[in-house]
Amino acid sequence: MKDIEIPRFVKWAGGKQQLMKQFEPFFPKKFKRYFEPFVGSGAVAFYIIQKFHPTEVFLSDTNEELINAFHVVKTDVEKLIILLKKHKSEHLADSKTYYYRIRKQNPAELPALERAARFIYLNRTCFNGLYRVNAKGQFNVPIGSYKNPDIVQDDKLRKISKLLQNVTLQVMPFEKILDLAKDGDFIYFDPPYYPLKKGNNFTTYTKDNFLEKEHMLLAEVFKKLSQKGCLCMESNSDTTFIHELYSDFNRRVVRARRMINCDASGRGEVNELVITNY
Template sequence: MAEPILKWAGGKRQILHEIVALMPKDFRNRTFHEPFFGGGAVTFWMEPKRGTINDINPKLINFYVVVRDHVDELIEDAKRHKNEKEYFYKARAEFNEIVRNGFEIPNIRLASLLLYLNKTAFNGLYRENRKGEFNVPFGRYKNPKIVDEERLRKASEVLKKLDIYNEDFTYILRVAKPGDLVYFDPPYHPVSETASFTSYSKEDFSKEDQERLRDVCLELHEKGVYFILSNSYVKPIRELYEGIEGFRISKIYAKRPINSKADRRGEVPEMLVTNVPTELQLGRERAKLLVNSDKSKALMTSKSLIEYLTVAERSI
C-alpha cells in the first residue's frame, strides 16, 4: 500500500473502504484506471499491476510523470526549498512564470515547486485563479515535511507500472478493455442549492460534463468494463444514474476536510454508483479488514504483519 504524495481537494482516503467494498473480489488481477486522478488515493492504495491514470491538469500530470521517471532529481531539487514566507512567494512566482511561458512534460523544477507549494501553502490547498495561476498564500506551518523520500519513492514504484495521460476523461473509451476496472472521481457537483451549476472556468465541471460522464459509464457498461463512480448525493446528479439497468447507487457519508468555506466542513452525503454485480463485490466487512490492515502495517513488526495479512487475505 502506497500513499498519496499531494494533498488534493476531494481526497478519497477516508471513504476508501466504501469504494473498495464495491470492487470485484479479484480486483488485484484486473487492469485499473483512474481518469480523474487528483491525489490518487485509490490507485496508491491498490498498487495496480497495470493500468492508466489521467487528469486534465497539466501541472499535476507533470508532477506524477516526474515522480515516476525522475524521482532522484526531484528529491534532490525539493530538498533545497525553505519554509519561509519570502522564499514561498518567490517560489510561487517562479511556478507561475514557468506555467505562463509554457512547459514540456517532464519539467523537474515545476514538479519540485508544486510539491513545495502543496506542503507549505495555506490549508495545503491547490487553487488557481482564472488565469491559471497558483494564488494560495503562505501557510505558516511550523515544520511541514516537504520531502518525504520514502513516500515519493514508493509512489514512483507504483507509477512505473502505469501509463499516464493528460486528457479529458473520455480517453478511457480508447484504453479500457472488457474486464478492466475504472474508478471515476469527478469534481463534485456543488452541494449548496444556491451554488450555480454552470461552468465559470476551464477546470470547472459543468452539467454537460456530468452528462458526458454518465454516457461514458453507459458505454463502458456495454463494453463489459466495470466502473465505480463517486459524486455528491444531490438530485441533479442522482437523476443521471437512476433507473439504469445494471447500475447500483449507494449513499455514504464522508467528512470533507479541505473546503474553503469553513461552515461546510463536516459530514456530507456522497453517492457511489457502480455496475459491478453485487455478488462479485468484495463487500464492506472484507473491504474494511483490507483497508484497516494496511493502516496498521506501519505499527507492526514484520512477523505479526505477515500473520495478520495472511488472515485478512484468507477471509476474502
C-alpha cells in the same frame, strides 16, 4: 490481513485515503486493467495497485502540473527529493518571501523536474492544501500558517515511485477513456463533485471548471463504457441531480470526512454517493 499503506505526496480536495475500508466491498473482485481519469492524489490507484495487481494501470487528469509531478516522481525521484530539500531550507529561512517568489514563477517555463518540485512545494505550504487556479491558469492560493510543513516526504516519494513504475500517465480529458477501455477493464471516476448547494463546489483544479454539462457528459461516458462491458465505479455528491443522472445504476451512500474546502462549512462529515454498474 495487514492494512495496505496508502502513500500520497500531494494534498488534494476530495482525496479518498480515509475511505478505502468503505470502498472495499464496492470494488470488483476480478478485472484486467485499471483506469482512473481523475487521479487526484492517487490514493485509490495506490490501493488498487497493491491490493489487486492489475495487468496494466492508466492514470490521467487534465491538470498538467499534477501529471508532470507524477511523471517526475516515477522517473527522477532522487533528484526531486534534493530539490524539495532546497525548497524546505529556503522556506524555513524566510517563508513568506520565498513562497510568493516561487508562486510567481511561470511553471510552463521550467524544466519538468523543477516544475514538479515547485508544484509539490506549493501544495505542501499553501493555505489548507488547496490547489486553485484563476482564469489564466495561474496558481493563486495564499501561503498557509504551517510552522514546519512536511515538504520533502522522501520515504513516501520513494514508495510511490516504485508503485508507479509500470503505470501509464497521461494528461487527458476523461471522455477519451472511451477510446482506451475494453470489456473487463475497471474504471474508477472521482470527478469534481456536483455542488451540494449553489456556489459551494470546488472545481478550480484547472482553468476549465467542471460544471453541470460536464457531469452530464460523464454520465453518458459511464453508460457507454457499461455497454462495452467495462466495470465502472464513480464517487460523487449525494444530490438529486446525480441520483437522476445515474438512476439506471447501483447507488450507495457512504460517509466521508472532508478537510480541504474553500468554505469551512464544507468541511467535516458529509454523505457521498458511490455508483457502480455491477
